[in-house]
Amino acid sequence: MLGKTANGLFWMSRYLERAENTVRLIETGQRIALTRSGASDDDWTSVLQTAGALGAYKEAHDEVTRDQAIDWMLRAGDNPSSVLSTIKTARQNARTVRTAITGEVWEATNAIYMYACDTLRRKVGERDLQEVLGHVRRRTALVRGVTHGTMLRNDIYDFARLGTFLERADNTARILDVKYYVLLPSVRAVGSAIDNVQWETILRSVSAQGGFRMEYGNATEPRDIAHFLILDRRMPRSLAFCIGKICDNLGYLAASYGTQPTSLQRAIKMQQKKLSGDMDAIFDSGLHEFIQDFLSDLADLGGQIQTDYRFVE
Amino acid sequence: MTTGDTYDEMWGRGDDLRPPYEGYKHWLDGEDAKRLRAKRREADELFRLTGITFNVYGRADAEERLIPFDIIPRIISSREWRKLSRGIEQRVRAINAFLHDIYHRQEIIRAGRLPKEMITQNEAFEPKMIGVTPPGGIYTHISGIDLVRTGDDQFYVLEDNARTPSGVSYMLENRETMLHMFPELFLNNRVMPVQGYPRDLHASLAASAPDISGAKPTVAVLTPGIFNSAYYEHAFLADQMGVELVEGHDLRVVDGRVAMRTTQGYQPIDVLYRRVDDAFLDPLNFNPDSQLGVPGIMDVYRAGGITIANAPGTGIADDKAIYSYMPEIVEFYTGERPLLENVPTYRCSEKDALAYVLDNLSELVVKEVHGSGGYGMLIGPTASKKELSEFRKKLTARPGNYIAQPTLSLSTVPIFTNAGLAPRHVDLRPFVLYSPKGVRITPGGLTRVALKKGSLVVNSSQGGGTKDTWVLDD
Numbered sequence: 001m002l003g004k005t006a007n008g009l010f011w012m013s014r015y016l017e018r019a020e021n022t023v024r025l026i027e028t029g030q031r032i033a034l035t036r037s038g039a040s041d042d043d044w045t046s047v048l049q050t051a052g053a054l055g056a057y058k059e060a061h062d063e064v065t066r067d068q069a070i071d072w073m074l075r076a077g078d079n080p081s082s083v084l085s086t087i088k089t090a091r092q093n094a095r096t097v098r099t100a101i102t103g104e105v106w107e108a109t110n111a112i113y114m115y116a117c118d119t120l121r122r123k124v125g126e127r128d129l130q131e132v133l134g135h136v137r138r139r140t141a142l143v144r145g146v147t148h149g150t151m152l153r154n155d156i157y158d159f160a161r162l163g164t165f166l167e168r169a170d171n172t173a174r175i176l177d178v179k180y181y182v183l184l185p186s187v188r189a190v191g192s193a194i195d196n197v198q199w200e201t202i203l204r205s206v207s208a209q210g211g212f213r214m215e216y217g218n219a220t221e222p223r224d225i226a227h228f229l230i231l232d233r234r235m236p237r238s239l240a241f242c243i244g245k246i247c248d249n250l251g252y253l254a255a256s257y258g259t260q261p262t263s264l265q266r267a268i269k270m271q272q273k274k275l276s277g278d279m280d281a282i283f284d285s286g287l288h289e290f291i292q293d294f295l296s297d298l299a300d301l302g303g304q305i306q307t308d309y310r311f312v313e
Numbered sequence: 314m315t316t317g318d319t320y321d322e323m324w325g326r327g328d329d330l331r332p333p334y335e336g337y338k339h340w341l342d343g344e345d346a347k348r349l350r351a352k353r354r355e356a357d358e359l360f361r362l363t364g365i366t367f368n369v370y371g372r373a374d375a376e377e378r379l380i381p382f383d384i385i386p387r388i389i390s391s392r393e394w395r396k397l398s399r400g401i402e403q404r405v406r407a408i409n410a411f412l413h414d415i416y417h418r419q420e421i422i423r424a425g426r427l428p429k430e431m432i433t434q435n436e437a438f439e440p441k442m443i444g445v446t447p448p449g450g451i452y453t454h455i456s457g458i459d460l461v462r463t464g465d466d467q468f469y470v471l472e473d474n475a476r477t478p479s480g481v482s483y484m485l486e487n488r489e490t491m492l493h494m495f496p497e498l499f500l501n502n503r504v505m506p507v508q509g510y511p512r513d514l515h516a517s518l519a520a521s522a523p524d525i526s527g528a529k530p531t532v533a534v535l536t537p538g539i540f541n542s543a544y545y546e547h548a549f550l551a552d553q554m555g556v557e558l559v560e561g562h563d564l565r566v567v568d569g570r571v572a573m574r575t576t577q578g579y580q581p582i583d584v585l586y587r588r589v590d591d592a593f594l595d596p597l598n599f600n601p602d603s604q605l606g607v608p609g610i611m612d613v614y615r616a617g618g619i620t621i622a623n624a625p626g627t628g629i630a631d632d633k634a635i636y637s638y639m640p641e642i643v644e645f646y647t648g649e650r651p652l653l654e655n656v657p658t659y660r661c662s663e664k665d666a667l668a669y670v671l672d673n674l675s676e677l678v679v680k681e682v683h684g685s686g687g688y689g690m691l692i693g694p695t696a697s698k699k700e701l702s703e704f705r706k707k708l709t710a711r712p713g714n715y716i717a718q719p720t721l722s723l724s725t726v727p728i729f730t731n732a733g734l735a736p737r738h739v740d741l742r743p744f745v746l747y748s749p750k751g752v753r754i755t756p757g758g759l760t761r762v763a764l765k766k767g768s769l770v771v772n773s774s775q776g777g778g779t780k781d782t783w784v785l786d787d
Contacts, residue, residue: 001557001575002575003563003575003576004574095548099548099556106363107363110362114362159576309576310578
């Protein structure tokens, strides 16, 4: 396989995952605005921050308003992480790897692109917003579904999966990074209505409210949330789950190529050193520091994968 | 149901249905217009979804566009096809013999059958190919011979595409679309299949591999990249052949071979089906500014380390000035009379011809010698006074740059419109594969149709569409 193709597959999947995550963040922001009286535009600042879009937003706008924040994350052309921009980039990458993906994966990707170009050409009105967001989310799920259902389990699939899980781990870690303070043990004593909203926000941002209830019931404990999102290996958006998948896929690649690349060793190290202990250890050494370290290790891992597999010259 | 002199392939020159269309017409009579309109929308949707698009140069607003597809097939009888394919094979063999000759002993010039200036003063002649024999002696692994029809038994070759003819993906996708939408048609009509093309292409390219390669040569398709107008086709062909689609920056010369950067290091390529023009192929040997090619590939090529398909320098064979000598070329190399006719051509470089062309400009089609894609072309009968006078100036200034041909009354085939069937002019591009194992022509080819009423320009870049082309196995 060409290094360029591996690169294209990796980024195609990353961008699709990013589009989906951004949609989920907007949906969460919207949910807060609709269900909580006294919700303010501050909530959108934190949503923007979680989406990694606050800095660029502030360069383009004087103040954070709900309307503009949604538009920025959904369709702004000068925001490379907007849903529209990421879908375009994903599709561009899909075109460069057209020969590596199945016809069904291409068609599903092209279909999101056509839908997004068509629907997000103009500002999305309030009454259409939910529907549009739901539509994008379902369509990204369709790409994942046909990828799962039609692609050979070979190196092509591995590179696509690596992109997905690196992006997903990054997204979950950024949500934790922005909201870590509401999960600290010291906050537990407070347990105010505000905290409840914050906790719900976190769970919703990773579509985990149902899974969490199934495991922990209705009593929301911040420590449980932190555990669920960081260490729970059954939760498909947790850091441990994502790194586990990355280890698996790097392992398959290493086996089929007969090499032991540095990236695999790094991933295993992250899993063993950071994600195999318990929450006490993480709280003791500092939740914030833990997340910061994790994000930095994750970025290094992405870079190492690109080097190991000759994505670029 | 046609008027005037135009020959319609369904109705001939009158109201008598021609035999190849009988089966189809019978089916069509049982269809209602509403269903067909729905089918046409379905076809558009299908093309859009599969991403069968092309890019139009110089149009920032429309990065990708669909080529309009018409649901009425163009139908050719097996007798007609047998005759055409014999003529096409003869022509392609002659072109390859011609290319070998002019890059070696130039017997055709010594014999006085082709003026020396046609070669020496021709930009399409590639001096770097002198004395180079490509692996297997094949120059045009893939060619597209553009044909037009003016009567029952009258076909002309309009153009030989010996560089990198495009459009074959449309031939294949048009058929897929028809099979999907109208399966019953293919149960009741014996239509010769075209789907074997990618496999034939791969076999043909592999058979042309250099001696240095192993039993299973590595084939790759070289594309200029996703912004090229034919990128879809490049990706499609690579996908269908199961080979890598590479760009210049994926390749480099390693140990005397051209190799591609894979996830496991550099891997040599035996046959490169390149969809990049000669000038951009090798910055060390041709255009030094090229970002699309591979530095040093020509040196590997000359040393027999890779097959480049088509060979560099084949452009001389589809040059429009050389075209006018094709009857002589065919006869010289095959010793036979040409089976396919050329369109009568005036070489404006010749004084008498130029005078005639200037006097009859409004009745002629004038083409730039090195142009392609319908750009830089004048169609006399439909041109405005301003266009005529502009071309008059161009012709007088650089006569050697142009040829002229009578405006042919191209045949029509009906297209489906909201107001029912309507005749539109068509041409045909059959695709020809050539390897040391022989010539292979896919039955049919790409039918291009001018969608505007009365228009003779079928190029997709100028508003043309396409049709599925049937060769009946009758």
